[in-house]
Amino acid sequence: MFENYAHVHKEELELRHQFLESEQDMRDRLDYVDLIDVPDSYNGPRLQFPLTCTDIDLLLEAFKEQQVLHAHYVLEVLFETKKVLKQMPNFTHVQTSPSKELTICGDLHGKLDDLFMIFYKNGLPSESNPYxxxxxxxxxxxxxxxxxxxxxxxxxxxxxxxxLNRGNHEDFMMNLRYGFTKEILHKYKMKSVLILPMETNRDYDTDSTHNKVGVTFNAHGRIKTNGSPIEHLPKHEWEQIIDILWSDPRGKNGCFPNTGRGGGCYFGPDVTSKILNKYQLKMLIRSHECKPEGYEICHDGKVVTIFSASNYYEEGSNRGAYIKLCSGTAPRFFQYQVTKATCFQPLRQRVYTMESSAIKILKERVISRKSDLTRAFQLQDHRKSGKLSLSQWAFCMENILGLNLPWRSLSSNLVNIDKNGNVEYMSSFQNIHIEKPVQEAHSTLVETLYRYRSDLEIIFNAIDTDHSGLISMEEFCDMWKLFSSHYNVLIDDSQVNKLANVMDLNKDGSIDFHEFLKAFYVVHRYEGLMKPDVTNLV
Structure with missing residues (x-):
């Protein structure tokens, strides 16, 4: 990027090389970033530092329109990211709570639609929605x-x-081979940024050993990468890095060479148990391998592989998935598959659409437990101020409603919060908007479904045995047959198939629970109707 955009003289050639190779010069990022001007004609996103959530929105919408972020901002983001990362430990400890879940995503491999799908289904990153x-x-x-x-x-x-955890593709040699370097050269039209190491320094020691990862060990325990020396590490330390980044679980006990990849190892369930017991851990969640369903559980439930790039090999080859972890509960898996029929609205609009239907249902649950919630709020409000901390409010909501939800992130949609971050808890029961009523039900099937909604939720979860949050069209039909048999409700199969297809909003051949909820929302009949307590859905 520097080579392409910085207008410097030939005598400054050495300075350019220092920019690419010198750690000391890279720290002084402003001296280089400022050399790359952003012209007035540039109509892409303009980031403002220090960055805020507004810049995230700006970037997402720009990329939806296939705009390219200017190199000036790319460099500034990279310099700042490196600065922050260098100040952080190698191991990060993250905690969950009843009101704060953690989402874990696997390989994305440059598939932007999958990242958009994750944000659509799961919400944007925030303090209350960590990733x-x-x-x-x-x-x-x-x-x-x-x-x-x-x-x-x-x-x-x-x-x-x-x-952000490092994978084996966060490596410049992998990027040269598998496309990232080529993408940069194409999008930023750079002519000579990288000095490719393949054709230089072929004087390997005769007793060096080679592997497919592109690493060479010599007799002195130092490493070379396809002939170009990189950071000097003792052999055993580099082998540890390779093992962490390249290894895969297998069903056979023991630890043996990963012949498929040419780097790392295959490790069996006995190795997993030994390591988890040694460090008092329950589970290893890793990525690195494409799985047909987007995830796989092995080693007696102790190793989970999560892979988030759907259609990795070709259209329809696999689903993507992510995991949600919450304190005291088992991991929950959510699958998806981006298809040509997927209709992508602007990201914020999609997120709000998904949330709005769920919020309407949630608010009705809140108002139905108003007395119990009020007592719980008042017990926590020792000063009788009418306010609680966000944690106290979330605790009451969780305890009374019995719903395992990210209450902190939902709070902005449910209550008023003052400038100090305290919740005006009685506002939990305000602004509960009931949709304009309709005079007649549009479908007997829809009325029946809503009347037994809680039963359907139980059946949904019973069929969803792997807790993926996803059911196929066939499973939906089976679910309806079970429901119909249990309640003696006769509905034509064609109606069920039609409803299933309508529910499948992204047309990926499956229904997740968000799609299921979004298909229905509560409306009340006019007060003058003969049955004033009956509710409808449209």
């Missing part, structure tokens, strides 16, 4: 730089709530 991205952000897909920018900008806005 872990488990590496392999780039290569193979067409939008690696866009994914990297979204993740880095989100990290800079929420450094304590968005966590």
């Amino acid at each position: 872990v991205f488990n590496g392999d952000f780039v290569d193979r897909g067409k939008y690696s730089i866009e994914i990297l920018m979204i993740l880095c900008v989100s990290f800079l806005v929420y450094p304590n709530d968005l966590h």
Whole structure:
């Protein structure tokens, strides 16, 4: 980027090389970033530092329109990200709570639509909606730089709530081979940024050993990468890095060479048990391998592989998935698959649409437990101020309603919060808007479904045996047959099939619970109707 955009003289050639290679010069980022001007004709996103959530929105919408972020901002984001990362520990400890879940995503590999789908289904990163991205952000897909920018900008806005783990593709040799470098050269039209190491320094020691990862060990315990020396590490330390980034679980006990990858190892269930017991851990959640369903559980439930890039090999080859963790509950898996029929509205609009239907249902649950909630609020309000901390309010909501939800992130939609961050708890029962009533039900089927909604939720979860939050069209039909048999409600199969297809909003052949909820919302009949207590859905 510097080579392409900085207008410098030939005598400054050495300065340019220092920019690419010198750690000391890279720290002084402003001296270089300022050399790359952003012309007035540039109509892409203009980031403002220090970054805020507004910049995340700006970036997302720009990438939806296939705009390219100017190199000036790319460099500034990268410099700032590096600065912050260098101040952080190698191991990050993250805690969950009943009101704060943690979402873990796997490989994205430059597939921007999958990242948009995750944000659509799960919400944007925030202090109340933390994420872990488990590496392999780039290569193979067409939008690696866009994914990297979204993740880095989100990290800079929420450094304590968005966590970036390194994968084996966060490596310059992998980027040269699998597409990220080529993408950068294409999008930023640079001519000579990288000095490719493949054709230089071929004087390997005769007793060196080679592997497919592109690493060479020599007799002195030092490493070379395809002939170009990189940071000097003792052999055993570099082998540890390779093992962490390249290894895969297998069903056979023991630890043996990973012949498929040419680097790292295969480790069996006995190795997993030994390591987890040694460090008093319950589970390993890792990525690195494409799975047909987007995730896989092995080693007696102790190892979970999560992979978030759907259609990785070709259209329809696999689903993507992410995991949600919450204190005291088992991991929950959410699957998806981006298809050509997927209709992407602007990101914020999609998120709000998804949330609004759920919020309407949730508010009705809140008002139905008003007395119990009021007593719980007042017990916590020792000063009788009419206010509680956000944690106290979330605790009451969780305890009384019995719903395992991210109450902190939902609070802005449910209550008034003062400038000090305290909740005016009686506002929990205000502004509960009931949709304009209709005079007649549109469908007997819809009325029946709503009348037994709680039963349907139980059946939904019973069929969803792997807790993926997703059921197929066939499973939906089976669910209806069970429901129909239990309640002796006769509905034609064609109606069920039609409803299932309508519910499948993104047309991926499956229904998740958000789609299920969004299909219905409560409206009340006119007060003058003969049955004043009956509710309808449209």
